[in-house]
Amino acid sequence: MKMKRKDIIEELGDVIRSFFGDDSLAVTDETSGDDLKEWDSVSHIQLIFEIEEAFDVQFDSDDIPELTSVGAIADKIETLREAPTA
């Protein structure tokens, strides 16, 4: 089902805050691994799994390394949720 960009960012914020255990974390379109020390290559994979679960989507495995910012993740979620399902 289609979601508004604003709602995607909000929900991504909830997932990211919960994942890193930091309720005060401000999450915007621009937030990326560069802003968060804990968002390293090990935690990235786990975070992507949590996001897939929360949004009920599956990213293409080739795309996963590139999803290093909230904006890039939101773009991909928008695309996946607009795509017709089989």
Place this chain on the structure above:
Amino acid sequence: MAKLQTKNVKISGVCGALPRTVKTVYEVGEGFFDEPEIRKITLPIGVGNLYFAEEGQTASDLCYVAAERLIDGLGWQREEIDGLIFVSQTPDYIAPATSCLLQDRLGLSTGCFAFDMNFGCSAFVSAYFLAANLIDTGACSKVLLLIGDTLRRYVSPEDKGLTFIISDAGTATALERSTEGVLSSVIMSTDGSGSDALIVPAGGARMPMDSDTGIVSYDDDGNGRSSEDFYMDGMAVFTFAVKRVPALIDELAELHGMDKADFEYFLLHQANAYMLKFIAKRSRLPLEKFPVNIGRYGNTNGSTIPLLICDLASKELSMPKDVIMSGFGVGLSWGGVATSLGGLAYAGIVAVE
């Protein structure tokens, strides 16, 4: 595509051998990482204990103990064993092949064809593929797959991507000619373009060890390692596995003539628990069908599938069940076996003194 189907081969028994020294992940990380960080890294990947070979103890020492126990457990006559495959990335010598030393040490006949293979995470399925071919063609009738590694020696204690995962072990698996008509389907694949994703850069002919190769440098995540240490590009390996393994499961099920949902277990290389979750999800299969024992033994490289079989042998695999086994990793190489597995004549794990 490299593939095989045969009704002439069965696994008769499996034995694992673990070194005496076992450490918790907290003991492994002590002095390099604090407890909260170790907990954060290891909880999702599911690792609890890791095994360390003793000084001077090699992979072939561990495999030897496993093979002795297995041969005795099965009641095999040593002169009947006409094939021995040793699969390792930590052989005793550059030359000769460690399998030749094991043939002699185990008291096998000189009529035994013994050879080494260099595989890691895909060792079990690769060796199964070759052994099954040897048996299917009638070239051999009883083959030992001796798979083991002592890779801990190549892991930097400052590399958080590897130091909490890699563990030492040796295993022995017995394959023999069967008239029971159990179908085995095997598919093997290779993608050497990813060879630098899992590599020990220095120490071979391409980059001999010198005064520079042992110098530790640090990456952006703070991991320290030298060119003589094992290196893993975690993201590349992860994306490789979650892309290739679900596709392999589909191909194997089709080759085997079964719906993948009808297989009772998927015995996968224990890379890390999170990766197994991803693979189960992308395969649209219930996670309960993917047994996990990485918490108990760590990632023992090529030994993970035999150790998994040992753990399941007394309960889940007390009777034959349809399973898919798959190994994937260094090479990059991957492959799988679909067969009916269980009711083994021998299965056990032994601690090596």
